[in-house]
Amino acid sequence: MSENVSEKKTLKFAFVAIIVLIACVLAIALLKRYKTEVTPNEMGNIAEFQTDVIYGDIKIKTNDDAFSHDAIEEDSCNNEVAEYLQKNVQKGDTIVHISHGIGVQTLLMAKLVTKSGRVYVFNPSKKYVDAINESAKANDFESRIFASALGMSNRSFSGLLVHKNNFPAISGKIESADYQIPTGYSAMTIDVSSVDEQLPNLQNINVLRINVNSDCSDIIRGAKNLIAKSPKISIICDFSVENYTNFGIFNELENQGFKIYVIHSDGSFLKPITTSELKDVKNGHLLIKR
Numbered sequence: 001m002s003e004n005v006s007e008k009k010t011l012k013f014a015f016v017a018i019i020v021l022i023a024c025v026l027a028i029a030l031l032k033r034y035k036t037e038v039t040p041n042e043m044g045n046i047a048e049f050q051t052d053v054i055y056g057d058i059k060i061k062t063n064d065d066a067f068s069h070d071a072i073e074e075d076s077c078n079n080e081v082a083e084y085l086q087k088n089v090q091k092g093d094t095i096v097h098i099s100h101g102i103g104v105q106t107l108l109m110a111k112l113v114t115k116s117g118r119v120y121v122f123n124p125s126k127k128y129v130d131a132i133n134e135s136a137k138a139n140d141f142e143s144r145i146f147a148s149a150l151g152m153s154n155r156s157f158s159g160l161l162v163h164k165n166n167f168p169a170i171s172g173k174i175e176s177a178d179y180q181i182p183t184g185y186s187a188m189t190i191d192v193s194s195v196d197e198q199l200p201n202l203q204n205i206n207v208l209r210i211n212v213n214s215d216c217s218d219i220i221r222g223a224k225n226l227i228a229k230s231p232k233i234s235i236i237c238d239f240s241v242e243n244y245t246n247f248g249i250f251n252e253l254e255n256q257g258f259k260i261y262v263i264h265s266d267g268s269f270l271k272p273i274t275t276s277e278l279k280d281v282k283n284g285h286l287l288i289k290r
Helices: 002-034 069-076 079-088 104-113 126-138 217-221 224-228 248-255 275-280
Strands: 050-054 058-062 094-099 118-122 145-148 157-164 173-176 185-193 207-211 234-240 259-262 283-289
Touching: 050 104, 058 104, 058 126, 079 104, 079 234, 079 283, 094 104, 104 118, 104 126, 104 145, 104 207, 126 145, 173 185, 207 217, 217 224, 217 248, 248 259, 248 275
Parallel strands: 094 118, 094 207, 118 145, 207 234
Antiparallel strands: 050 058, 157 173, 157 185, 234 283, 259 283
16 A cells, blocks of 8 residues: 555656656746857858858859858749749849848859959848858859848947847847847847948949848938939839838839839839839839839
């Protein structure tokens, strides 16, 4: 009888211990998920780069510490922009690429402009810039890709790239250094500047590609001099209506003679839309040109 009681107590203790262990594991997982961290913006480990191939023959350097192979596949699936670029970018073109991405579209554009063209890339992540530079070497694109580890806005400041925990930097948004990071988010310290400050003498560019998951208004305003000096410029930006409190920047561009188009899946763009019609777009990729 006493043995049965003892056995029951042992089983009860074991059951309670298992419950406590499970609770601890869940608590640690939740703490990690919601823990707020500010990480330094560090260079990548070049020795660990591996090689993938995109668009048939373009080599892209990857590093699991910086981004995953899934991220490359996801960025490569941005077909409407890739289709537009392949149909419209020409040999010798000059492109400015503002990106939080991993270099997929940068490399495609570098291939399209050929040796006589130029692609100026601004990306806040030093790891991503390392990868882009290594990819440029692998494809012999070094003379046409110029990458800088900078976030872009309408002015220079020390800032943060804020993103949800367990999400890549590509999903991040730029904030000031004193931004109060909410629970469940982390940030990376970054330097921020503007296109006009970084490229004061550049003119007659063909494409300004803005590849960020946020309101692009400040980036465009920070490139107003370059835009004014580039009469044939095409501005391509990712658009999500939830990122905008108003469409003021698009009104400003319309007043300068620009028209707004939605890029379709085959890379085409049909009749222009008005600023008031942007709310019906929801998500997509905009082409803005005179």
